[in-house]
Amino acid sequence: MARVAVAMSGGVDSSTAAALLREEGHEVFGLTLQLWDYTVENMASGRGRCCSPADIADARIVSDHLDMPHYVFDHAATFADHIVEPFVQAYMAGTTPSPCISCNRLVKFDMLWRLARGLGADFLATGHYARLENGAARPQLRKGHDHAKDQSYFLFDVPAERFENVLFPLGELAKDEVRAAARRLDVPVADKPESYELCFIPDGDKNGFVERRLPADRRGDGPVRHLDGTLLGHHGGLHRFTVGQRRGLGLTSAEPLFVVALETETDTLIVGPAETLAAERLEARACNWVSIEAPTAPLRAAARIRHRHDEAGALITPLGDDRVLVEFDEPQRAVAPGQGVAFYDGDLLLGGGWIEGASGAKLLR
Amino acid sequence: MNAPATVYLDYNASAPLCAAAADAMQPWLVGSVCNPSSAHRSGQRSRAAVEQARGRVAELFGCPPAAVVFTSGGTEADNAAIWGGLGWPPRGHLVISAIEHPAITEPAAALRDLGVEVTLVPVDGEARVDPEAVRAALRPDTALVSIMAANNEVGSLQPIEEIAAIAHDGGALFHTDAVQAAAWLDLRPLIAAADLLSISSHKIAGPMGIGALYVRPGLDLPPLLRGGGQQGGRRGGTEATASMVGFGAACARTQANRDDAVVRVVALRNRLEASLLGAVEGARRNGGEPRLPNTCHMSFARCDGNALVARLDLDGVAASAGAACASGVAHASPVMDALGVPPDYLAGTLRLSLGYETTAADIDRAIDVVPAAVVALREAGLEAVR
Numbered sequence: 001m002a003r004v005a006v007a008m009s010g011g012v013d014s015s016t017a018a019a020l021l022r023e024e025g026h027e028v029f030g031l032t033l034q035l036w037d038y039t040v041e042n043m044a045s046g047r048g049r050c051c052s053p054a055d056i057a058d059a060r061i062v063s064d065h066l067d068m069p070h071y072v073f074d075h076a077a078t079f080a081d082h083i084v085e086p087f088v089q090a091y092m093a094g095t096t097p098s099p100c101i102s103c104n105r106l107v108k109f110d111m112l113w114r115l116a117r118g119l120g121a122d123f124l125a126t127g128h129y130a131r132l133e134n135g136a137a138r139p140q141l142r143k144g145h146d147h148a149k150d151q152s153y154f155l156f157d158v159p160a161e162r163f164e165n166v167l168f169p170l171g172e173l174a175k176d177e178v179r180a181a182a183r184r185l186d187v188p189v190a191d192k193p194e195s196y197e198l199c200f201i202p203d204g205d206k207n208g209f210v211e212r213r214l215p216a217d218r219r220g221d222g223p224v225r226h227l228d229g230t231l232l233g234h235h236g237g238l239h240r241f242t243v244g245q246r247r248g249l250g251l252t253s254a255e256p257l258f259v260v261a262l263e264t265e266t267d268t269l270i271v272g273p274a275e276t277l278a279a280e281r282l283e284a285r286a287c288n289w290v291s292i293e294a295p296t297a298p299l300r301a302a303a304r305i306r307h308r309h310d311e312a313g314a315l316i317t318p319l320g321d322d323r324v325l326v327e328f329d330e331p332q333r334a335v336a337p338g339q340g341v342a343f344y345d346g347d348l349l350l351g352g353g354w355i356e357g358a359s360g361a362k363l364l365r
Numbered sequence: 366m367n368a369p370a371t372v373y374l375d376y377n378a379s380a381p382l383c384a385a386a387a388d389a390m391q392p393w394l395v396g397s398v399c400n401p402s403s404a405h406r407s408g409q410r411s412r413a414a415v416e417q418a419r420g421r422v423a424e425l426f427g428c429p430p431a432a433v434v435f436t437s438g439g440t441e442a443d444n445a446a447i448w449g450g451l452g453w454p455p456r457g458h459l460v461i462s463a464i465e466h467p468a469i470t471e472p473a474a475a476l477r478d479l480g481v482e483v484t485l486v487p488v489d490g491e492a493r494v495d496p497e498a499v500r501a502a503l504r505p506d507t508a509l510v511s512i513m514a515a516n517n518e519v520g521s522l523q524p525i526e527e528i529a530a531i532a533h534d535g536g537a538l539f540h541t542d543a544v545q546a547a548a549w550l551d552l553r554p555l556i557a558a559a560d561l562l563s564i565s566s567h568k569i570a571g572p573m574g575i576g577a578l579y580v581r582p583g584l585d586l587p588p589l590l591r592g593g594g595q596q597g598g599r600r601g602g603t604e605a606t607a608s609m610v611g612f613g614a615a616c617a618r619t620q621a622n623r624d625d626a627v628v629r630v631v632a633l634r635n636r637l638e639a640s641l642l643g644a645v646e647g648a649r650r651n652g653g654e655p656r657l658p659n660t661c662h663m664s665f666a667r668c669d670g671n672a673l674v675a676r677l678d679l680d681g682v683a684a685s686a687g688a689a690c691a692s693g694v695a696h697a698s699p700v701m702d703a704l705g706v707p708p709d710y711l712a713g714t715l716r717l718s719l720g721y722e723t724t725a726a727d728i729d730r731a732i733d734v735v736p737a738a739v740v741a742l743r744e745a746g747l748e749a750v751r
Contacts, residue, residue, distance in 0.1 A: 115747060118747050
């Protein structure tokens with residue numbers, strides 16, 4: 001029996017994780033971080049993926065139902081500084097941020113992990129769909145058994161040593177098995193619908209969210225140019241676009257055109273035909289290695305360049321300074337700077353890094 | 366979780382319902398409990414119970430029963446005093462201290478929006494109001510001065526009789542929020558000095574959702590809640606028989622046990638405080654004498670008060686964080702500001718408040734658990750991200 005702190009979002013996954021740990025007889029208590037001040041965006045009644053007032057109320061109800069202590073900590077200021085502000089800055093810099101990866105590193109598996117340890121927990125458990133084996137020299141972190149729900153990608157930036165005190169009770173389960181377990185254990189939120197939005201933008205209006213935070217003198221709007229230099233139109237703000245995007249360009253052209261680059265110096269959106277999106281290689285910085293030691297020689301791996309991307313075979317070459325060069329076996333479409341790239345060996349998450357730049361046959365820099 | 370039996374040291378938040386109140390309420394929770402305003406026999410029984418309860422509150426106050434207005438709690442009593450004290454429509458000038466409870470500061474802020482001028486009187490380094498500062502704040506149009514009898518955070522007692530006399534000299538009404546004082550101070554001298562005084566039932570081990578406002582006989586206070594003319598038109602709304610009866614019983618219990626409890630509890634509190642100050646490096650006591658006998662308000666350097674409260678709860682001690690924010694970014698309350706609490710102590714605030722039932726064993730337990738909890742949280746390094 002261990003003393004386990006469960007990160008409770010009020011959703012079915014973390015609630016079921018808590019219920020399963022209780023069933024196993026562990027001494028369990030719940031922790032919820034209130035990470036966003038919903039009054040700021042006038043969303044008092046909104047349900048986010050986590051930590052909206054209604055979700056916190058659900059977490060309290062579930063904890064009471066499971067007869068376990070539950071504590072809510074207001075870390076909205078920290079979240080605003082460490083996650084939301086960089087999120088807005090990233091869009092202003094013409095990149096595509098991955099706030100959930102940063103939140104796992106900086107908030108869930110740092111602040112919350114330390115909080116759990118400070119409160120005397122042996123382990124921190126979360127509702128992530130990932131599998132974790134400890135005991136070897138390094139933790140072995142694998143994709144969730146349910147590949148459709150797998151969340152290991154979002155964990156690549158968490159320092160490996162943190163996983164020694166982490167449990168993922170849902171790693172072996174499929175989503176419908178989690179729902180079934182929730183019903184069997186009479187978990188109050190067993191049938192609660194899922195949200196796929198960012199927790200701090202529950203209405204999904206990312207553009208509006210960023211625009212409300214832009215400096216007064218900056219809208220980020222500017223020209224839309226074809227790769228060949230032709231001026232095609234005007235766009236409403238670089239933050240509205242990501243590499244590979246087609247929607248929202250407002251262009252009429254014979255061939256389908258996609259965003260291939262965002263140039264912040266001139267607020268120019270560069271578009272081109274589908275084949276120009278193909279990147280043969282990318283460079284990633286600030287790499288973090290989870291299941292293996294940091295490589296000192298090139299290694300073969302499967303690289304995932306965004307959530308739900310089908311990994312592509314690649315050669316990963318260390319460049320020093322925690323940087324790597326990723327050379328794909330086959331060119332990959334729409335590599336977006338700012339996103340994370342995770343490296344796998346089969347189900348095993350090796351590590352990952354942050355995409356800085358990409359280049360391909362057509363788009364040479 | 367098989368949590369150990371909890372030692373309850375959060376009486377300033379709420380004193381658990383005492384047996385005397387629970388027993389007194391029982392007959393009024395079930396069966397044919399009727400509207401005390403009804404003319405029939407059932408109504409008459411309810412009316413008698415309500416008026417008997419009012420009498421018990423009046424005994425605690427040392428005032429005629431007719432001077433007691435039941436409210437839904439301390440917050441309503443404070444709102445009724447503040448809104449009523451400025452007249453209807455509200456006009457004139459309001460004087461409050463910088464460390465009043467939000468039940469005072471929020472209605473004051475609303476009145477300011479309506480054009481009422483509000484003066485905040487500062488407190489000294491012991492969270493005490495200087496009566497001369499109140500005198501200096503008075504203006505010819507000052508309608509009301511409201512100063513709490515005992516501060517809810519650190520328990521500092523205010524020189525109410527002196528301040529009331531100064532307010533009256535200046536032609537203003539005087540109100541005191543005695544919510545936190547009621548379990549520990551003789552209210553009669555305060556009632557004698559004040560025009561208006563608020564208390565709350567659940568702070569003296571009565572039921573929640575009920576409180577009272579003393580209104581000096583002869584004072585025509587505009588009501589906050591207008592309705593069916595209950596309580597002489599001073600507070601509309603059907604009287605809540607069971608709650609009032611429980612409140613009355615709690616008042617009687619307080620009156621009977623207070624003097625003994627004060628002597629016993631102040632010794633326990635002092636032992637607790639001295640032990641913690643001795644056992645924990647980087648600990649300080651907040652607030653000086655005179656103060657409530659039951660309140661132990663401390664700050665620990667490099668520690669997070671909210672995490673400490675959670676840790677203590679898991680270890681079987683129920684307490685409360687003072688003025689702190691879990692993010693580690695301290696939002697100092699006016700009280701902490703006034704006390705000059707050093708920055709690295711601001712987040713690590715803990716309030717342990719004792720009650721009539723607190724035992725020496727409870728205090729032993731807290732002395733055993735609190736220092737280890739502070740050390741564990743410091744070792745976990747909860748000050749900042751990265």
